[in-house]
Amino acid sequence: MSNSFQSISGQSLGSVDSLNNLKAQASRDPKASIRETARQFESLFMQEVMKSMRASTLSSGMLENNATQLGTEMLDTQFAGKMSGLPGGLSDAIQRQLQRQMGIQDLTPEKVQKASQTTLAQALPALATKGIPNHVQSFIQQHDAAARSASAATGIPASFMVAQAAHESGWGKREITAADGSKSYNVFGIKATPGWTGKTVDVVTTEVINGQAHKVTAKFRAYGSYDEAFKDYARLITSNERYAKVVAQAQSGSATGFARGLQQAGYATDPAYAEKLAKTIQTTQRVQSTLA
Template structure:
């Protein structure tokens, strides 16, 4: 705009800024529309403040500070407050006026292809059971069972949860094996069995859900110091959450359009805490009652979970069912159960 810039009045005594604004209204440019909208919002805010002062006038009749001099300075303060409110767009009235007078100023969200809709910081290729890291031949169950035996003996079984007393809740530096989909399943299945028993659902659906949410463990959210959040289900932090949180960008689907949003996500000390909080989150939330009524029908459970608003991805339930019902997934689960 060069020297056409409008000088915004920074206080209600700034008559020069208002006079320049009056002159620029003849141009009807975008910047002038914004400044006029701000001034209108300032007037509206001033009326609101004045109304509130008048409503409280009855309580000030006996006050020793109720005199003309005090009212004069209070009025000055209120008018300046109205100007500051408009400058910061606190009421949002100016934004609404600009959108009405200049529709071209509206920034619409960019459409994102459906195949790119995924969980926070998750890469699409991580959703596949046949990742590059997976060198196990899923078509040979006997070979798979033999190859997993060492891993189960060395790592997975040490995390198996037989009772609440068997869990080391202080294992903040807990090591997990997410090097492949098979090791991911073997590591999480004992925790899923414990949580599923408490919820009255199928453990397989919990493993498949965490696989989708974290890209088979490769995209578990990291804290500011690059430590694992152990948030296997990407549960967000709300007002009731008293623990640590991490702020991350996630892709949400709003009216069929993918939009990037930043949200706070919960941080846990270990895998046990993640499954424990998921159990509490689902069982204590009334909107998931219908999902819990499906029992061990895993397909219906995840469908009702999506219907209740657990995730915004319209294909959330279908993606989890595709993982859970695949022959590869079922063969690994069956092999681990046989060794349990």
């Protein structure tokens, strides 16, 4: 079960007061209890979606504090409530599924809650990945294990690393290859510095110098596998003082801080690098939320 679903299922419907309310409602109107359960889950899901979107949005940081964050969270909760229970929405789909699964024989609140959780868990993957191309989902799934291994060693969220690999390689479509067409497995675009003793490949790439794009030939590192590439990236990002603030931002869970930090540290010359990477992180997190 995905982490995002666990965070949803542990909220309102899991409270004693809410369960007691559903019990009372079920005794009076079983069908109404199904509608209310479905509406609550849709509202919680919408809150998670809005929270994820805000976490991946670039913000200036100006005038932001605990009070403004609390106000934003309260506003998001109100918006989620307003958007829930509308005709044709997610709650309608949950309600129909519950009625099909349960019929009219067992409409106790406990049964309603359990069936609701199962229904929502089945619905989340399709909702979270709606509109995301198959090759994007495949790239994230392919590198998920290597990223999680590197995350355990660095504290950098796996989603941040997969997203950076995706951005650098164009979701695998612009992966660096040697002159003979063989793979370098270098999905992070890491150049071969003078201290690098491994294999290299020469690649014509675009660098932005003084605001102008220039084609240059550069040496890039080559690996034996994607797992090696993620491990080398982890070593590079954590051992170089230049990226110390980047790692700290990543370990705090700030996608915006991570993306900005990489750009400021000179990881890439594209002036829009941080904005692009932040959007890619958001897409990656949506897909990873559906992975077991």
